Amino acid sequence: MTETTHxxxxPTPPFSREDAIVKVRAAEDGWNERDPAKVALAYTTDSRWRNRDEFLxxxxxxxxxxxxxxxxxxSxxxxxELWAHTDNRIAVRFAYEWHDATGQWYRSYGNENWEFDRSGLMAIRHASINDLKIVESARLFHWPQGRRPLDHPGLSDLDL
Structure with a gap:
């Protein structure tokens, strides 16, 4: 595991359940802001990823x-949503909605496994994701671009 001192x-490992929930929400918030350079700061400089069929x-x-x-x-x-955690690892499940340039909507479902260094930066990320075509009227994620409002239902609330 990578050690980053700068x-x-x-929160940093070892994670309590509450710490893991904070870490998951921080990741969700960052990705919803869609600023690649800012999001990347949550990962070690030599972080290793598997995202679908890409290795980074x-x-x-x-x-x-x-x-x-x-x-x-x-869009x-x-x-x-937190699935499980240990001292320095967190497993999440997620869903996101988006459309392509033709206007076709999708809901993408997946699971991620994360491993953190001592400073709380993510050193390893494995993501498995499946895409489901949906019609726009089937969308469930309705909030302005950016952070999901605290009163918007989560995955379990939406039966996802």
Whole structure:
């Protein structure tokens, strides 16, 4: 596991359930802001990712990946939920809604496994994701671009 001494990203391991929930919500909030350079700061400089069929290494690769992602996945809205945690690992399930350039809507479902260094930066991220075409009227994630409001239902509340 990578050790990063120049940045601390609380909460740091070992994670309590409450810490893990804070970490999950912070990740959700960051991704919903869709700023690749800012999001990448939550990861170690040499973070390793598997996202679907892509394998990334390092923050520069993360920034490039997220830039491409959010150019393709328009009107992106994400909800994450804690699934499980240990001392320095967190598992989440998530869903996000988006449309492509043709206007076709999707709901993407997935699971992520995260491993953190001592300073609270994510060193490893494994994501498995499936896309489901939906019609616009089937959308469930309705809030202005950015952070999901606290009163908006989560995944379990939406039976997802």
């Amino acid at each position: 940045a601390i990203r609380p 290494h390092g923050r520069e690769a993360i920034v490039a990946f997220l830039t491409r992602k959010w150019q393709r996945e328009l 992106y809205r994400l909800i994450k």
